Amino acid sequence: MPVKKLTEGFLLSAKNFFRFDFGLLLLSTLKWLLISALLGVIIGSASALFLSTLTWATNYREQHLWIIAFLPLAGLMIGLTYHYWGASVVKGNNLLIEELQSPKKVIPIIMAPLIFAGTIITHLFGGSAGREGTAVQIGGAFADQFTKLLKLKARDRKIILICGISAGFASVFGTPLAGAVFGLEVFIVGSLTYNAILPSFITAVIADYACKAWGVGHTHYAIAAVPEMDSVNLLLSLGAGILFGLTARSFSTLNHGLSNLFAKIKYPPLRPFIGGIILIAIIYLIGNTRYIGLGIPVISEAFTQQEAYYTFAIKLFLTALTLSAGFKGGEVTPLFFIGATLGSFLSFFIPLPFGLLAGMGFVAVFAGAANTPLACIFIGVELFGTASGVYIALACVTAYLFSGHTGIYRSQTIGAPKHLLLRRR
Amino acid sequence: MPVKKLTEGFLLSAKNFFRFDFGLLLLSTLKWLLISALLGVIIGSASALFLSTLTWATNYREQHLWIIAFLPLAGLMIGLTYHYWGASVVKGNNLLIEELQSPKKVIPIIMAPLIFAGTIITHLFGGSAGREGTAVQIGGAFADQFTKLLKLKARDRKIILICGISAGFASVFGTPLAGAVFGLEVFIVGSLTYNAILPSFITAVIADYACKAWGVGHTHYAIAAVPEMDSVNLLLSLGAGILFGLTARSFSTLNHGLSNLFAKIKYPPLRPFIGGIILIAIIYLIGNTRYIGLGIPVISEAFTQQEAYYTFAIKLFLTALTLSAGFKGGEVTPLFFIGATLGSFLSFFIPLPFGLLAGMGFVAVFAGAANTPLACIFIGVELFGTASGVYIALACVTAYLFSGHTGIYRSQTIGAPKHLLLRRR
Structure with missing residues (x-):
């Protein structure tokens, strides 16, 4: 009797299932x-x-x-x-x-x-x-x-x-x-x-x-306008993603390069001392405090106005200098800063709203530098909502592909190469 | 000169980079x-x-x-x-x-x-x-x-x-x-x-x-109320996730069991013929068309009112019967139906809003049956927005863990066991 067999089989497997x-x-x-x-x-x-x-x-x-x-x-x-x-x-x-x-x-x-x-x-x-x-x-x-x-x-x-x-x-x-x-x-x-x-x-x-x-809040960012996705905007998103990926790569390269340079100073405690002297010289030359610390005010600003071309570059250099000299902290908020201000500036060339480009850069540069594209899509969705999700995703995935295999975390191993044409460098 | 070396190294790697x-x-x-x-x-x-x-x-x-x-x-x-x-x-x-x-x-x-x-x-x-x-x-x-x-x-x-x-x-x-x-x-x-x-x-x-x-639209669903996450709601979400996972498991098991049963009919074209006779008998007995086809109206209803305890079970059985008999179509929309109506019904026992439970079930039963938890979190976020994201994610991940290794796609292989205590059954 097939029906009986089926029932028996089902009950048996259910019994085993609940038992083990x-x-x-x-x-x-x-x-x-x-x-x-x-x-x-x-x-x-x-x-x-x-x-x-x-x-x-x-x-x-x-x-x-x-x-x-x-x-x-x-x-x-x-x-x-x-x-x-x-x-x-x-x-x-x-x-x-x-x-x-x-x-x-x-x-x-x-x-x-x-x-x-x-x-x-x-x-x-x-x-x-x-x-x-x-x-x-x-x-x-x-x-x-x-x-x-x-x-x-x-x-x-x-x-x-x-x-x-x-x-x-x-x-x-x-x-x-x-x-x-x-x-x-x-x-x-x-x-x-x-x-x-x-x-x-x-x-x-x-x-x-x-x-x-504990009553601790987090900064809120908002992307004011998100145009409908179409073929032109798709291409623009991919192009922006490539630039974000190359920026992530530059940050990682500069960071490693400067670290190697500081390693020439044989007594480690001296490295942040000398790094600190260079940093205050630069901060003094710049004449303001936009580029030090976390830079949250500038990140917020990037969503509401177009940034100048040098903003992201200065932050990129100062952060690489700070960290490779041996000061402590993370890379992510500066990467948010670099990406958001670069995106905001790119609206000069790329006909997408600067708020959207700022949001895309915010997550995509980090996606490229940390090699974590899915986590970055989730950051985008959690911070900016789902309306910009498709733009965010395209930018993150493209930046991930174009940032090379050596990101900010040198100890990451390569589970699968990003592209089968590439070997680890 | 370290500075020169650095510059050289950087330029060289940049050159190689752009060349290859x-x-x-x-x-x-x-x-x-x-x-x-x-x-x-x-x-x-x-x-x-x-x-x-x-x-x-x-x-x-x-x-x-x-x-x-x-x-x-x-x-x-x-x-x-x-x-x-x-x-x-x-x-x-x-x-x-x-x-x-x-x-x-x-x-x-x-x-x-x-x-x-x-x-x-x-x-x-x-x-x-x-x-x-x-x-x-x-x-x-x-x-x-x-x-x-x-x-x-x-x-x-x-x-x-x-x-x-x-x-x-x-x-x-x-x-x-x-x-x-x-x-x-x-x-x-x-x-x-x-x-x-x-x-x-x-x-x-x-x-x-x-x-x-082409002007083709998609159904929109909305979760009306999402309470703040706290320790009680976390436990409730995990509990609901376990039930969604077990439901996914039941669907897969029933589907495979009925398929084996229909396989006893040696001439394959007869299987959907006989399946069809059983189906119309059941539909006639039920006396309405809520449980056939895609069932979109009932899915939408589950978000706005509490469903009866039998709704999900009838759909589960009818879909397993339809597909294992050899009719064609997918499993996902019925799984959305099963999950949403089960979730909506569970609000009888689980003190969370029925709309939220419907949304959690909608994606979580599918996550368990298809073994695709991340894709299902994205479905939740894309269809319902980010407010319910944490509930959706906990339900999907728990359902994935509790649905066993054999889902609706029998040909899936096990890349990593869901839990290290478990072997493939």
Whole structure:
């Protein structure tokens, strides 16, 4: 009797299912829910503290500009601290990526306070840097302490590190979906890790919630006008994407080049000291503070007016200089700045609204530099809504393809080459 | 001189870059732009014709309900056609997936007209089925003709097949980003193919544009209220996600079980004939047409009122019966129906707004059944906006994890197991 057989088979498989898979899955989900909740609350709260302190540092600097004169000394301090207590964590984001690829030892917790303090000092004294690197390192360092605490196995350690990265990213920008996908996407170029997908999303959502629960807000950007997609606008988006990708490539190249240059100074603490002297000379020549710190006001401005051609270039150079000299902070907010102001300027040549081009550049330069196109599409959708989604996506994907294989995270390995014609350089 | 060396190095690498990579990349981008444009226009137009004909068939059926009496004969006709002319393409979506995994021969173009006619006949005479399978098969079949025409190599053939699938999906639902990601995500569970990312996005965007240019619209759904995410709502979302995943699993299991049952009928054309007789008996007993065809009116209704407990179950059974008997069409719109009405009903137990639960179920059941969580998050974001994004994402990811490894596409291989405790069953 086929009907009976079918019913039997169905019931049997349902029985087996509930006995084995379902129970195990539910247990594993509960386990990760608990870990994610703890992790999310801790990292989200740390991000809240970090963002508040950063706002204080930025405001203090803007009101006491004389403090910038001490940038070299601040650099020396950061340099000395990392030289004597932070040698094991000086690689920052790259250390996290390396541990994800070939686990060696638990990330020392000292990574979190060092990067926190280093970033605040960098911003307080007028370096040009970001904040996602800091949040991601705080997240990764805290997460990895659970490895010891819970005696996690290798496979679970990988998941918890991804969760830490996701949580840091999600809470610092207020973009939980982008944060979750960033953690899954960042450590191998051309690949995405599905088996951490649920813990990563849960931790990102909780961290974002925890950060907001402390009353910490995030900057809102709005793209005023989005024209209908058509064949001309498609071509324009691809063209803009290529320029964003080349800009990302220039940033990575310049960053590595300047790092190699600073490496000629044999005593590491001297590097940010000398870098700081060059930086204050440049800031003095420029005569304003538009290009230092996070640069949020200029990013917002790029959405509402056309920027000059040099804005993105100055920020690109100052950030590469700040970070390669050994100051601390992330690359992402400066990349948002570079992309948004470049996009806004490109409206001079490209007949698309400057607000839209600013939004496209905002995410696309970062997509190219970090090799995380899907996370960047989510950033675009979470920050600007879905109306511009198609433009954002085309720009991010094109920039990713045209930015080369060596992005800002040198330790990324190539899972799949971006294009089959290319080999790793 | 380090500065000179740096400049030299930078210029040299820039020169090499523009001489090799950049030129090759640009050429390859232009090549794919041309192919994508052609493909997008053809597939988008085919989807427009398909959607218009489908609307006509649905309206005709609703105004001439006597036509349902001929469902068995319609089934016989489909069965005979596929038996005598369609043996090479009867596997449908699974054939596309198999060709992507281990290329054997070009998909016969006959796949497109057969699935087109088969789907229209299924809907005209009252079967319960979807449309994405049809669009994807039309897309894949057209795309693969370029393999012959342009004498594409194996690696390019894979890209073009992905583009065809993306374009079909994007244009039939009006969701270009979800379509692009679906094509990249569908053929291996737990993996996403980055090296087709640019062609896939371009083709999806163009196909969607081409379909809309023919004046074909898509249904709009709106989630009326989205509460703030908090710890209780997070737990509720995960719980709902588990139920959506189990429902997806039940659909796949029932589908395969009924298919095995129908396989006992040795002469294939008789299967849809007998299936048709069972279907009209059930439709007669139910006494209304809510559960046949696409079911768009009921899907829309689920967003604005609470559905009864049996709505999703009846649709689930009728669709599994229709498709496993050998009628043609996709699974996705019925899965949207099943998820939305289940979600809407669950608001009886789960204290979240029924519109939100309907939206979560809409995408999450499909995410579980097709093993494409990221594409489904994009569907949610493109159809419902970003306000509900976090709920949608948690539901999709959880449903994906809880739906088991054997989804509606039997030919999917397991790139990475969903959970390391699990083996493939």
